[in-house]
Amino acid sequence: MIRVLLADDEAMIRAGVRAILSADPEIEVVAEAADGGAAIELVRAHRPDVALLDIRMPRLDGLAAAAEIRLTVPETAVIMLTTFGEDDYIARALGDGASGFLLKAGDPRELIAGVRAVAGGAAYLSPQVAQRVITELAGGRLGRGVAARTRADVLTEREREVLALLGAGLSNAExxxxxxxxxxxxxxxxxxxxxxxxxKNRVQAAIIAYEAGLVADVTAG
Known part of the structure; x- marks a missing residue:
């Protein structure tokens, strides 16, 4: 069973997300919060597999809550859920240790897929967010590629193999x-x-794998 904490300041949104997740018999919403501070307290109390956090919430926003959760309860994976797709939100969410980023306007099936993915140790970005990240990476690929390959050089051969597969989106089991x-x-x-x-997390490692060309080597093989 995948145990999920849901945090959003709008009760109707929480009800809708809970209804979508309940369609999967292997997912259980164990707690709900209306603000980031309460979300942190409930994560510490329930230790869920996944914390699904809205970005804009009172008292403490989802980005700040994500950073605190990843620092104090690192075994709980974090997915950011928002109506906003701006690049600064994406960058901050991933930089604060989120393992996934979903848009509320996306396909409901993405919600279940995202929860399952991060619970299994993988990362998950909605297609719209993934396209933004890929486009941004492509803009400066050459310079970053050199830096990424230099960083990857510190890894052992086996670690580079694992990093390449991680970058391709595979879970630990896969x-x-x-x-x-x-x-x-x-x-x-x-x-x-x-x-x-x-x-901080698999998403950032996956970006390095992509920039270093390790993912291309895997997919080509």
Whole structure:
């Protein structure tokens, strides 16, 4: 069972999201909050697998709540849910350690897919957000590619293999299957990769993998 905390200051939005998630028998909403501060307290109390946070909330917004949750309860993955698709919101959310970013105007199926993905250790961006990120990366790919390859050079060969598959969107279980490893070993490799690359989460590591050309090598193979 995937345990989810839902935080949004609008009761109707919470009801709608809860209804969508309830369509999946393997997802359970264990707590709800109307502001970021309450969301942090409930995450600490319930330790959900996923915290689904609206960006704009009173008392403490979702971005600040995401940063605090990732710092104090790192085992809880964070997905940002918002009506806004501006690049600064995307950049801040991913920089604060969010594993996913979904737009409220998106397909309801994206919500379930996103929760399942981050609960499984992967990252998830709605198609609109993914396109923005890819476009931004493409704008300065050459210079960043050199920097990314330099950063990836500190990794062992096995860690580079794991990073490439992580960048391709595979979960820990899928990486383990592909490389004939146990999932616990993959988790250890991912932790080492994040530390060596000095990044906060899988999304940031995936961007480095993309910029370094590791993802292209995997997909081509």
């Amino acid at each position: 990486i383990a299957s592909r490389l004939y490893l146990v999932e616990g070993t993959v988790k250890s490799h991912v932790s080492a990769i994040l530390n060596r690359l000095r990044v």
